[in-house]
Amino acid sequence: MADSKKAHVIMEKYGAKNVRILAEVAGATPSGTVHSTFEADDLATLGKVLDSIYADPDILALMQSGAAVSWTSSILAEIPVS
Numbered sequence: 556m557a558d559s560k561k562a563h564v565i566m567e568k569y570g571a572k573n574v575r576i577l578a579e580v581a582g583a584t585p586s587g588t589v590h591s592t593f594e595a596d597d598l599a600t601l602g603k604v605l606d607s608i609y610a611d612p613d614i615l616a617l618m619q620s621g622a623a624v625s626w627t628s629s630i631l632a633e634i635p636v637s
Contacts, residue, residue: 556604562575562576562615565608565611570595571594571608572596573593574591574597575591575592575593598630
């Protein structure tokens with residue numbers, strides 16, 4: 556959990572909004588996976604946030620420390636339903 560808090564602080568430092576750390580609580584066999592999500596105002600801001608995060612030596616150290624087995628990124632957009 557300490558590593559998740561470090562990642563959360565770093566993400567906010569570079570402009571990530573509404574940063575959330577999520578864990579599985581129901582469903583398929585629990586894997587211990589922790590997910591982080593955040594929002595950006597537009598794709599240009601998203602690019603700046605991601606470029607900054609993945610250039611940050613503290614995030615790179617977390618990634619290399621074994622704090623996570625893997626890292627993946629997805630870009631999602633909300634679909635208006637009304």
